[in-house]
Amino acid sequence: KQEVTQIPAALSVPEGENLVLNCSFTDSAIYNLQWFRQDPGKGLTSLLLIQSSQREQTSGRLNASLDKSSGRSTLYIAASQPGDSATYLCAGLYNTDKLIFGTGTRLQVFP
């Protein structure tokens, strides 16, 4: 069964900290692994997409890594800011049509 798990479920940190969000998946036959941001009452904003042949992707203060053999991905956020407060979702793409989502990590960055 294809399952995606995210740890921790919630995280509260002071502004400026570097932090790591974890994502694990049971089925390594993914086409890609995506990280999304979801603000309350809003849709999903795609942050980073790592293809199955890649090891990591970077965008600004965000860096995502992918290790298919261990079934893990991490999202690293450098120098966190209050504006980073949101729920972060990871999702694996299977069978070219189905994104399997984790339950998310709710991040709060306080000034």
Added chain:
Amino acid sequence: NAGVMQNPRHLVRRRGQEARLRCSPMKGHSHVYWYRQLPEEGLKFMVYLQKENIIDESGMPKERFSAEFPKEGPSILRIQQVVRGDSAAYFCASSPILLSGNQPQHFGDGTRLSIL
């Protein structure tokens, strides 16, 4: 705005009524995906459609739920005889072609369905 458009943003229905959720994909996109997000849960895949075809409905409840993507017009997710457990956020996503490793799905802002 050329993004994925969903309407209505909020929908309130009483038990037993019908709910219709609409999704207009991004311009040039012919593949539509519906996901449901129950309170305090992650998004769950429901159905994948191309124009006039249902490709994968493995995540859709067998009863009361149906989806279509006609040749003209938006994709419709229809829920008949709604129950309280149908209260959720329903998200639509689209892509231009069959997804491969480097193709993201583009998401709309969702429809929040509340059942009284």
